[in-house]
Amino acid sequence: MDKTKDAIEILKTYNQDHIIRLLDNLEGEKKQELIDQIMRIDFNQIHELYENTKKEIEIKENKIEAIKYVDKSKLTKEEKENLDKLGEDVIKKGEYAVVTMAGGQGTRLGHTGPKGTFKLDVYGKGKYLFEILTENLKEANKKYGVNIFWYIMTSKENNEETVNFLEKHKYFGYPKEKVKIFTQSELPLVDTNGKLLIDKNYKIKEASDGNGGTYSSLRASGCLAEMKENGIKWVFIGSVDNALLKMVDVTLLGLAIDKNVQIASKSVVKANPHEKVGVFCKMNGHPKVIEYTELPEKMAEEVDENGELKFGESHIMCNLYTIDAIERISKEPLIYHSAFKKNSYIDEDGKEVIPTKPNSYKFESFIFDAFELFDDIAILRGKREDDFAPVKNKEGVDSPRTAKELYEKYWNRNKKAD
Numbered sequence: 001m002d003k004t005k006d007a008i009e010i011l012k013t014y015n016q017d018h019i020i021r022l023l024d025n026l027e028g029e030k031k032q033e034l035i036d037q038i039m040r041i042d043f044n045q046i047h048e049l050y051e052n053t054k055k056e057i058e059i060k061e062n063k064i065e066a067i068k069y070v071d072k073s074k075l076t077k078e079e080k081e082n083l084d085k086l087g088e089d090v091i092k093k094g095e096y097a098v099v100t101m102a103g104g105q106g107t108r109l110g111h112t113g114p115k116g117t118f119k120l121d122v123y124g125k126g127k128y129l130f131e132i133l134t135e136n137l138k139e140a141n142k143k144y145g146v147n148i149f150w151y152i153m154t155s156k157e158n159n160e161e162t163v164n165f166l167e168k169h170k171y172f173g174y175p176k177e178k179v180k181i182f183t184q185s186e187l188p189l190v191d192t193n194g195k196l197l198i199d200k201n202y203k204i205k206e207a208s209d210g211n212g213g214t215y216s217s218l219r220a221s222g223c224l225a226e227m228k229e230n231g232i233k234w235v236f237i238g239s240v241d242n243a244l245l246k247m248v249d250v251t252l253l254g255l256a257i258d259k260n261v262q263i264a265s266k267s268v269v270k271a272n273p274h275e276k277v278g279v280f281c282k283m284n285g286h287p288k289v290i291e292y293t294e295l296p297e298k299m300a301e302e303v304d305e306n307g308e309l310k311f312g313e314s315h316i317m318c319n320l321y322t323i324d325a326i327e328r329i330s331k332e333p334l335i336y337h338s339a340f341k342k343n344s345y346i347d348e349d350g351k352e353v354i355p356t357k358p359n360s361y362k363f364e365s366f367i368f369d370a371f372e373l374f375d376d377i378a379i380l381r382g383k384r385e386d387d388f389a390p391v392k393n394k395e396g397v398d399s400p401r402t403a404k405e406l407y408e409k410y411w412n413r414n415k416k417a418d
């Protein structure tokens with residue numbers, strides 16, 4: 001009884017009267033579940049995050065410098081061999097694990113189901129994104145004579161479907177005992193008036209709290225401890241939606257070792273000044289990625305003395321860390337950004353509304369915000385045609401059509417995929 005009162009008090013304080021009405025209409029278990037959820041949510045945090053959506057983002061340009069990078073295509077044969085050898089040794093010793101971030105909603109793609117279950121129409125019969133990732137890992141395993149641990153991060157929303165899918169497809173031939181699935185944490189969604197959305201189960205609608213949640217979720221799930229027990233020294237973290245992602249790049253790993261840094265990342269040059277990708281820079285002496293939504297136009301177009309974009313190294317979610325770096329980041333709170341997205345909800349009449357345009361804010365921490373914790377990062381500039389075929393939008397740029405084209409061209413150039 002008291003708990004109900006407390007919950008109503010909280011809702012009143014934070015102007016969530018529609019949830020009070022919902023609570024009034026619920027009984028038994030459903031009501032209890034909602035109350036428990038209300039007591040668990042940090043309303044103050046959500047209120048602050050919502051208020052922040054109304055503020056202008058300020059970037060003080062004078063503190064920003066271009067990032068240094070090594071261009072993979074410009075390495076001499078000997079340089080590359082030396083780096084590759086450093087990387088290979090780590091992998092052969094079984095000290096390398098990979099993490100796939102698969103907890104996103106994939107709202108822009110509009111695929112019903114986890115993004116990894118999306119089938120890219122390649123080579124006639126097509127391949128699922130999870131299948132493409134598996135092939136990449138299996139190839140590395142064969143090459144280096146190991147079985148790399150593969151951690152897959154899901155959201156509460158898509159976990160069951162992801163597990164069922166991978167089970168059904170027998171992990172596309174990947175040794176099951178080497179695949180570990182863990183789930184990330186969530187935050188509520190709010191509409192443009194700061195009201196929390198309600199979901200189909202008559203609860204407050206929550207969604208995964210961004211790919212920056214990977215670090216703390218690795219820790220909370222026990223995966224980090226397990227990695228340490230297994231002697232893992234280097235951890236790769238990549239996205240689920242890049243059909244050309246190389247999860248095992250010995251040159252990148254070798255570069256990180258050679259430079260004696262804790263973090264490393266593969267970049268590609270921005271396709272044009274306004275491409276929707278985050279770019280690397282150094283801010284106040286620390287590595288940083290500025291999201292495209294937060295990069296002032298003037299900086300986006302700035303060129304250096306060679307006519308190259310000054311802030312042109314795109315972050316393609318191809319990141320590498322020492323296990324100590326993961327441990328350290330997992331204990332640090334990352335800031336939240338807001339993303340304006342389409343999210344369905346239940347209205348006051350109990351009807352489901354499926355919006356046709358963005359209607360609500362999702363609060364997300366970004367994987368790259370952790371880079372600032374370090375003094376340095378090794379950046380290896382790869383090639384778009386070798387490393388980056390994102391599947392983001394339903395149509396147009398970074399869509400299944402462009403990813404298919406890039407994937408097939410790559411494999412026609414290299415070796416034919418079966």
Ligand code: UTP
Pocket residue numbers: 101102103104105106107108109115153184208209210211213238239240241317364392
């Ligand atoms: P994006 O930020 O592009 O988001 O994810 P998304 O969910 O795939 O797509 P939209 O923006 O809703 O259309 C980049 C990578 O981060 C993962 C995604 O699964 C993808 O691999 N991600 C994103 C998470 O694992 N958790 C999140 O909360 C968000």
